[in-house]
Structures are given as C-alpha cells and as structure tokens.
Amino acid sequence: xxxxxxVQDQFxxxxxxxxxxxxxxxxxxxxxxxxxxxxxxxxxxATLDLMKQRELPQPDAAFWTDFSRQVRLRTxxxxxxxxxxxxxxxxxxxxxxxxxxxxxxxxxxxxxxxVSLLAVGIFIGRLSWTPADLRQVEVQPVxxxxxxxxxxxxxxxxxxxxxxxxLLGIVNIDPSDNGAEALDLRPxxxxxxxxxxxxxGLKQELARSKDERLLELVxxxxxxxxxxxxxxxxxxxxxxxxIADGVQRRGLLLRxxxxxxxxxxxxxxxxxxxxx
Amino acid sequence: MESALAIxxxxxxxxxxxxxxxxxxxxxxxxxxxxxxxxxxHDAEDLAQEVFFKAYKSLTRxxxxxxxxxxxxxxxxxxxxxxxxxxxxxAMKRQRSWDDEDNPLPPLPDPNPDRNPEKSAEAGxxxxxxxxxxxxxxxxxxxxxxxxxxQDLKLREIAALLSISEGTVKTTLFRAIRRLQQExxxxxxxxxxEATS
Numbered sequence: 001x002x003x004x005x006x007v008q009d010q011f012x013x014x015x016x017x018x019x020x021x022x023x024x025x026x027x028x029x030x031x032x033x034x035x036x037x038x039x040x041x042x043x044x045x046a047t048l049d050l051m052k053q054r055e056l057p058q059p060d061a062a063f064w065t066d067f068s069r070q071v072r073l074r075t076x077x078x079x080x081x082x083x084x085x086x087x088x089x090x091x092x093x094x095x096x097x098x099x100x101x102x103x104x105x106x107x108x109x110x111x112x113x114x115v116s117l118l119a120v121g122i123f124i125g126r127l128s129w130t131p132a133d134l135r136q137v138e139v140q141p142v143x144x145x146x147x148x149x150x151x152x153x154x155x156x157x158x159x160x161x162x163x164x165x166x167l168l169g170i171v172n173i174d175p176s177d178n179g180a181e182a183l184d185l186r187p188x189x190x191x192x193x194x195x196x197x198x199x200x201g202l203k204q205e206l207a208r209s210k211d212e213r214l215l216e217l218v219x220x221x222x223x224x225x226x227x228x229x230x231x232x233x234x235x236x237x238x239x240x241x242x243i244a245d246g247v248q249r250r251g252l253l254l255r256x257x258x259x260x261x262x263x264x265x266x267x268x269x270x271x272x273x274x275x276x
Numbered sequence: 277m278e279s280a281l282a283i284x285x286x287x288x289x290x291x292x293x294x295x296x297x298x299x300x301x302x303x304x305x306x307x308x309x310x311x312x313x314x315x316x317x318h319d320a321e322d323l324a325q326e327v328f329f330k331a332y333k334s335l336t337r338x339x340x341x342x343x344x345x346x347x348x349x350x351x352x353x354x355x356x357x358x359x360x361x362x363x364x365x366x367a368m369k370r371q372r373s374w375d376d377e378d379n380p381l382p383p384l385p386d387p388n389p390d391r392n393p394e395k396s397a398e399a400g401x402x403x404x405x406x407x408x409x410x411x412x413x414x415x416x417x418x419x420x421x422x423x424x425x426x427q428d429l430k431l432r433e434i435a436a437l438l439s440i441s442e443g444t445v446k447t448t449l450f451r452a453i454r455r456l457q458q459e460x461x462x463x464x465x466x467x468x469x470e471a472t473s
Contacts, residue, residue: 011450013431047456051456055403067299067324070325071299072296075333203294219294
C-alpha cells in the first residue's frame with residue numbers, strides 16, 4: 001500500500017517519460033506486480049493518448065499575413081493615440097503653441113498644398129526616370145562588395161529623399177486652416193504605401209551591413225509612413241496633426257538631413273565611381 | 277528532447293526596432309498556445325494580438341535574461357489568466373474561481389446517451405468531447421495541462437513561467453489528468469480499458 005502511494009506519486013513523470021532510469025525500473029516492477037496501479041496507469045495513459053488526437057484549425061497563409069498587419073496597425077494606432085493626447089494637451093495648456101488662425105490668407109495655404117503635391121510628384125517622376133548611362137552602371141551582373149555597399153547607400157539615399165519630401169508636405173499642412181479641408185491626401189498615401197513596402201528589404205540590407213543608426217531611422221520612418229498610408233479618410237486632418245507631431249517629436253526631418261550631409265548623394269557617388 | 281521554449285527562445289535585442297520580425301517569428305507559436313488556452317479561434321486570435329501589442333509596449337523592459345519566446349509565453353499565459361479572472365468576476369454564476377480545483381463543475385452529460393460510444397466515435401464527436409473535457413478543467417489546470425501536454429514544456433519550465441513551485445505544477449497536472457480521465461470515461465471501452473472507473 002505504501003509502495004502504491006509512492007508509485008502513484010510518480011504517475012505524472014512516468015506518463016511523460018520523465019522518470020530517471022533507476023526510478024523507471026522500480027516503477028515498472030511495481031506495475032507488474034500490482035494490477036490496481038497498472039490499471040490506473042493504463043487508464044491515464046489512454047486518456048492522454050486520446051487527448052493527443054485533438055485537432056486544431058490550421059489558418060491559411062492569408063491569416064498570418066493579416067495577423068502581422070493587424071499587430072502593426074494596432075501598435076501604430078497606439079502611437080497615434082499617444083501623439084493625439086500630447087497634441088491636445090499641448091493645445092489645451094498652451095494656447096500660444098497653436099498656430100494663430102488667420103495669419104496667412106486661405107489662398108496661401110492652398111498654394112502651399114499644391115506646391116507640396118507637385119514636389120512629391122516631381123520626386124516620383126525623377127526617381128522613376130534614370131539616365132541610360134546610370135542604368136548601365138546599375139545592371140552589372142555580379143557586383144563586388146564595394147558595389148553592393150554603394151547600391152545600399154543609393155537606395156537609402158533615395159528612400160530618405162522621398163520620405164523627406166513626403167514628410168515636409170505633411171508637416172506643412174495646417175489643419176486649423178479651413179482651406180486645408182479641401183486637401184486630397186491620396187498621393188501622399190500612395191507614396192507612403194510604396195515606401196512602407198520598400199522598407200523591409202532596405203532594413204534587411206542595413207542589418208546585414210550592421211548600420212544600426214540608419215536601421216533605426218528607417219524603422220521609425222516606416223512607422224510614420226504606415227500611419228500616413230493608413231490615414232482613415234482623404235481629408236483626415238486630425239490624423240495629419242498626429243503624424244506631424246510624431247515627425248517633430250522624433251526629429252525625423254533633422255535626422256534625415258544629418259544622414260544626407262554625412263553621405264554623398266547617389267549621383268555624386270556614381271560619378272566618382274565612374275571616374276575611378 | 278529539446279523543449280518548445282528552448283526552440284522558440286532565440287534572443288532578440290531588447291531595443292530592436294524590427295518588431296515585425298519578432299511577430300513573424302513567433303506568431304504561430306503564440307497563436308497556437310492561445311488556441312490551446314482559450315479553445316476557440318476568435319479568442320485565440322484576439323489573445324495573440326494582445327500579447328504582441330503588450331510585448332511591443334514593453335519591449336524596452338525586455339532584458340534578454342530569458343529567451344524572447346519564453347517572455348512571450350509568459351505574457352500569453354498571464355494575459356489569459358487576467359482575462360479569465362475578469363470573466364469569472366463578470367460571471368459569478370459560473371462559480372468557477374481560479375483556485376477552485378477541489379470543487380470542479382459536475383461531469384458533462386453524455387451528448388449521445390442513446391448511442392453506443394463505439395459507434396459514435398466519429399472524428400467530429402471525439403473532437404467535441406476532447407474540447408468539452410478541456411473546458412471542464414479549472415483555468416489553472418488547463419494552463420498547466422496545455423503547457424505540458426501540447427506545448428511540451430518541462431515541469432520546471434512551467435513552474436518558472438507561472439511562478440509556482442514544481443510540486444504545485446505536478447499536483448495540478450495530476451488533478452487535470454484525473455479530471456480528463458473522468459470526463460472521457462465514455463471512451464474507455466474503445467481504448468481497450470474496463471468500463472468502470
């Protein structure tokens with residue numbers, strides 16, 4: 001009886017084959033000589049075998065893609081809420097912090113919006129057009145290590161330029177101006193989406209080259225760009241306020257400028273390479 | 277055998293901004309753990325989303341002492357416990373507190389009393405019975421059972437995860453198995469066991 005209790009205390013380990021070999025031998029010897037313990041143990045083991053037959057639904061690939069996207073949106077949304085709170089608090093506590101209404105006429109804001117849209121358009125146009133001689137340099141079959149580095153630098157530089165143009169357009173929108181409500185944010189959303197899609201590849205390259213500072217900057221840009229891409233409406237001015245606040249808090253424009261001043265522009269880099 | 281925690285415990289820098297990668301690496305494990313703990317797809321998806329959201333918010337507090345997988349497991353288990361507590365507070369009628377292991381719910385009635393279990397052992401019915409049996413466990417029993425049986429964690433790992441002693445884990449697991457055995461007694465003849473308990 002005393003042995004039975006001792007053996008039953010080891011049922012859990014024995015059921016999952018966790019008993020050390022010496023105790024396992026002792027355990028099995030007892031079961032052979034004790035039909036009650038043997039029956040109980042068999043019953044538990046059969047129960048666990050039955051529980052192993054449990055089948056779980058297997059979500060398809062689309063579920064996992066959507067899952068990641070949902071997490072990203074939720075985290076971005078959380079940041080937006082914080083940004084919105086800070087913005088409202090700042091407005092409430094410091095009326096002077098809000099831009100004075102009516103300092104510029106309505107037409108001036110409209111003109112600024114048109115100019116920023118044009119700037120974005122010009123950048124897209126310029127980036128999609130590449131001179132023939134530059135294309136020849138870019139399509140070399142097996143680039144050397146130095147070339148790869150140069151290509152990453154070019155991509156980063158282009159990415160920063162496009163992001164900067166986009167962010168400048170966003171931070172210069174004044175939501176307190178009535179004319180801003182007529183603003184159509186679709187081009188900005190489109191460019192943001194393109195940049196968000198480009199970000200993972202770029203981050204991979206930066207991780208490979210161990211450029212942590214740039215990696216961090218691209219990641220933060222990605223977060224802001226995602227917020228722009230996910231603006232709820234074409235005239236989501238409250239969202240614009242939040243994003244502009246986020247850009248300023250993170251000092252993104254300044255950091256982009258700093259990166260730009262550290263590295264040569266793609267054109268200059270390519271020209272110097274050709275000269276060599 | 278290497279445990280699930282060890283497999284999923286690849287360390288990631290605490291300040292890493294590449295949170296997408298963390299999600300992609302661990303989303304399946306966390307979803308399936310959530311599914312084991314909650315028992316249905318919608319709750320599992322919701323719980324797993326919350327886990328990653330919480331992880332994102334507290335990523336700076338992750339010191340890398342344990343693997344990232346272990347950390348996410350802990351968040352999953354604790355978040356689920358919190359949810360269970362809130363639910364049980366909201367539904368006092370159920371009288372099913374976290375520690376109420378000695379007074380479990382009455383056994384489930386046989387869903388097909390007129391049918392011979394041997395004949396009714398269709399896959400769907402077995403699945404339903406298994407789910408019902410799992411639902412009869414107390415939240416603590418279910419957590420421990422799921423972590424050992426489906427997630428393949430060792431007793432000491434479960435103890436560390438739940439911040440309880442290994443002895444408590446063992447006792448809880450044994451009670452869970454005993455309860456499942458009672459709930460699934462209808463299948464004993466099919467399993468080649470005697471019909472009586």
